[in-house]
Amino acid sequence: MTKPLSKRILGYVVLIAFLIAILLPFYWMFVSSFEPNTDISSYPPAYFPKHWTFQHYAEAFGQFHFGRYILNSVIVAVVSTFIVLAFSSMAGFAIARLPVSGKRPMLIFLLIISVFPPLVVITPLYMLLRDVGWLDSYQALIIPYTAFNLPFAIWILRNYFLQVPGALFEAAKIDGSSVFTAFWRIFLPLTTPGLFTAAVFTFVACWTEFFMALVFNPSNTMRTIPVGIALFSGQYTVPYGTIFAGSVVSIVPIVVLVIIFRKWIVSGLTQGAVKG
Amino acid sequence: MAMEAASTGKKERRSGILQRTDVRAGWGLLTPAGIVILAVTIFPIVYSLFMSFNNIQLTTNGFQFTFTGLQNYKDVYSAPLFWHSVGFTIYYSVITVAVELFFGLLIALAIQNVERLKSISIIVMLIPWALITVISAQMWGYIYNGVYGVLNAILQGLHIIHTQVNWLGQPFTAVVSLMIADIWKTTPFVVIILLSGLQMIPKDYYEAALIDGANAWQSFWNVTFPQLRGSIALAGLFRILQAFGIFDLPFVLTQGGPGTTTTSLAMLGEETLFTNLHFGLGAAVAISTVILILGACLIFLSAFRGMVGEEAQ
Numbered sequence: 266m267t268k269p270l271s272k273r274i275l276g277y278v279v280l281i282a283f284l285i286a287i288l289l290p291f292y293w294m295f296v297s298s299f300e301p302n303t304d305i306s307s308y309p310p311a312y313f314p315k316h317w318t319f320q321h322y323a324e325a326f327g328q329f330h331f332g333r334y335i336l337n338s339v340i341v342a343v344v345s346t347f348i349v350l351a352f353s354s355m356a357g358f359a360i361a362r363l364p365v366s367g368k369r370p371m372l373i374f375l376l377i378i379s380v381f382p383p384l385v386v387i388t389p390l391y392m393l394l395r396d397v398g399w400l401d402s403y404q405a406l407i408i409p410y411t412a413f414n415l416p417f418a419i420w421i422l423r424n425y426f427l428q429v430p431g432a433l434f435e436a437a438k439i440d441g442s443s444v445f446t447a448f449w450r451i452f453l454p455l456t457t458p459g460l461f462t463a464a465v466f467t468f469v470a471c472w473t474e475f476f477m478a479l480v481f482n483p484s485n486t487m488r489t490i491p492v493g494i495a496l497f498s499g500q501y502t503v504p505y506g507t508i509f510a511g512s513v514v515s516i517v518p519i520v521v522l523v524i525i526f527r528k529w530i531v532s533g534l535t536q537g538a539v540k541g
Numbered sequence: 542m543a544m545e546a547a548s549t550g551k552k553e554r555r556s557g558i559l560q561r562t563d564v565r566a567g568w569g570l571l572t573p574a575g576i577v578i579l580a581v582t583i584f585p586i587v588y589s590l591f592m593s594f595n596n597i598q599l600t601t602n603g604f605q606f607t608f609t610g611l612q613n614y615k616d617v618y619s620a621p622l623f624w625h626s627v628g629f630t631i632y633y634s635v636i637t638v639a640v641e642l643f644f645g646l647l648i649a650l651a652i653q654n655v656e657r658l659k660s661i662s663i664i665v666m667l668i669p670w671a672l673i674t675v676i677s678a679q680m681w682g683y684i685y686n687g688v689y690g691v692l693n694a695i696l697q698g699l700h701i702i703h704t705q706v707n708w709l710g711q712p713f714t715a716v717v718s719l720m721i722a723d724i725w726k727t728t729p730f731v732v733i734i735l736l737s738g739l740q741m742i743p744k745d746y747y748e749a750a751l752i753d754g755a756n757a758w759q760s761f762w763n764v765t766f767p768q769l770r771g772s773i774a775l776a777g778l779f780r781i782l783q784a785f786g787i788f789d790l791p792f793v794l795t796q797g798g799p800g801t802t803t804t805s806l807a808m809l810g811e812e813t814l815f816t817n818l819h820f821g822l823g824a825a826v827a828i829s830t831v832i833l834i835l836g837a838c839l840i841f842l843s844a845f846r847g848m849v850g851e852e853a854q
Contacts, residue, residue: 272654279651280658284665287729291668293691294680308705309694356574363567364560378582382786382834384810385827386585388592388820392604393585412581415574444566473673475789476807480815491675495793505683512676516668523667527660530667534730535737535772 291516298322298509305506321506322514331511333486334493338515340403341489342471345410349418349467350460352411357422357459358448362434372423375416383413383476391480405481406489410471418463421533425459426452462533465526472519490515586831592824599818613825622801623826626809627833633716633805634784634837637723642777644724645731650765652732653739666729674726678793681722685709685794712802715795719803722790727783731776738772739765774842781841785834806830
C-alpha cells in the first residue's frame with residue numbers, strides 16, 4: 266500500500282524526533298561520566314565535553330565498590346531467573362497439559378496476585394527475614410524475586426505449552442515415557458521462545474528492582490546496582506560523575522539483552538497476558 | 542484462554558490409572574511454584590491484614606503484638622499526610638497515564654507505516670523500559686539541577702526563562718518534573734504495545750472505509766480506535782498498576798519534597814514502616830493502598846469492559 270508522500274515524511278520526522286528525545290538524556294549522562302568534576306558542575310554546561318577523563322570510572326570501582334554491586338545484582342538476577350524458569354515451566358506444563366482440577370481459578374489467582382504492590386508484602390517478609398537472620402543476604406532477594414516473577418512466567422509458558430500439540434504427549438506416553446520425560450525431552454525443547462521471553466522479563470525485573478533491595482539488603486556489601494546508585498550521594502554534593510560512570514556500566518548488559526532478545530520482549534509485552 | 546484449558550481437560554479424560562498418575566504428576570509439578578507463591582505473597586498479605594489490627598513494638602525479644610482493633614486505621618485516616626499522599630498518588634497516576642496513552646497513540650499512528658529503521662527503533666524504545674528507574678531518576682536530577690542543570694541552560698538559550706529555576710525545589714515544578722521523567726521512561730513502552738495492536742488491524746477494514754467515502758478522521762474513529770481498544774486497555778492497565786506504586790522516582794529525585802508535596806503512598810508506607818518503625822500503622826497504609834489499586838483497576842476496566850475480554854482471548 267502506498268501512502269501519500271507527505272504522510273511518509275511526517276512518519277519519519279515523528280520517528281526520528283521520538284528516538285532523539287529518548288536518546289538525549291542518555292547522551293547527557295554518557296558525556297558527563299567522562300567529564301572532570303569542574304566541568305560537570307559548570308554553568309552554562311558545554312554540550313560537548315572539552316576535557317575527557319576516566320577518573321569517575323576509577324572512583325566508581327575503587328572507593329565506591331561498584332564492582333561489588335554489579336556482582337550482587339548478577340548473582341541475584343541470574344539465580345532468580347533460573348529458579349523462575351524451572352518452577353514456571355513445570356507449573357505451566359501442568360496447567361496446560363495435565364488433568365489437574367481448578368485450572369481456571371489458578372490462572373485468575375495468578376493474575377490477581379500479580380496486581381498486589383510489593384508494599385503489602387514487604388513488612389511481613391522483613392520481619393520474617395529478620396527473625397531467621399537473612400537480612401543482607403542473597404536469598405533475601407532471590408526468594409521474593411522468584412515469587413513475584415512466577416505468575417507472569419507461568420502464564421507465558423502455559424500459552425506456549427498449549428501451542429504444542431497434545432497428541433505429542435499421548436504419543437510419548439504410549440512409547441512408555443513418564444510424564445516428566447515427556448515434559449523434559451519433548452515439550453521443553455519445543456517452547457524455547459517462551460523460555461527466552463520469561464527469562465528476559467524476569468532478569469530485567471530483578472535487575473531493576475529497587476524497593477525490596479533497599480529494605481532487605483541495605484548494607485554496603487550486599488547492595489544491588491539500583492540501591493548503590495540511589496545511595497551514592499555524598500554528604501554535601503551529589504557525585505554525578507561517579508553515579509553516571511556506574512550507570513553507564515550497568516546499562517551495557519541491558520542494551521545487549523535488548524538487542525539480542527528484542528523479538529521475544531515485544532512478543533511478551535503484547536501477549537495480552539498478565540503484564541510486562 | 543481459560544475456556545481452552547477447561548476443554549483440553551475434558552479431552553484428556555482417559556482410563557483410570559493413567560489419569561491418576563497424570564493428576565499426581567500435575568500436582569507434583571505445581572508444588573514448587575505453589576509453595577513459593579503462597580509463602581511469599583499470600584501469607585504476607587494475610588499477615589499484613591493481621592498486623593494492621595495490632596500495635597507492634599520492636600523490643601529486644603523481637604516483635605510484640607497488642608491487638609488494637611481499628612485503631613491503626615483511625616490514626617491513618619485522621620492524618621492529613623495520608624490524604625495528601627492519596628491525592629498526590631491519584632492525580633499523578635491519572636495525569637501521567639493519560640498523557641502517556643495520548644502521546645503514545647499519536648506517535649504510534651504517525652510512525653506505523655515507516656518501513657525503515659524498524660529494528661533500531663525497537664531497540665531504542667525498549668531501552669527505557671529495561672532501564673533501572675533509579676538511573677533515570679539520577680539522570681533527570683542532573684538535568685533539572687537548579688545550579689548547573691542543562692535544562693536551565695537550554696531554556697535560557699531559547700529565552701524562555703531569564704533566571705535559573707530550581708525545578709525540584711518548588712511544589713508545582715517538582716510535580717511536573719517528576720511527571721516528565723516518568724512520561725519519558727514509559728511512553729516508548731506504550732508506543733510498542735499500540736504499534737503491535739495497529740499491525741493486527743486487517744488492511745481491508747481501511748479499504749472498506751475508504752470505499753464508503755470515510756475521511757482520515759472518520760476511519761480513525763470507526764476503524765482504528767475500536768480495533769485498538771484492547772491494546773489501549775492493556776497498556777493503560779499495566780501503567781496504572783505501576784503508577785499507583787510509584788516509589789523509586791520520588792525517592793531519588795525529590796525525597797518526597799519539597800516538604801511533602803511528592804510523597805506517594807508507597808513512600809509514606811515505607812517511611813512509616815522502616816524510618817519510624819510503626820509497623821501496625823504501616824500495614825494499615827499498605828492495606829489501604831491495595832484497596833485503592835484494586836479500585837482503580839476496576840474503574841479503568843469497567844470503562845473498557847468487553848474490549849479487554851476480546852483481547853484476552
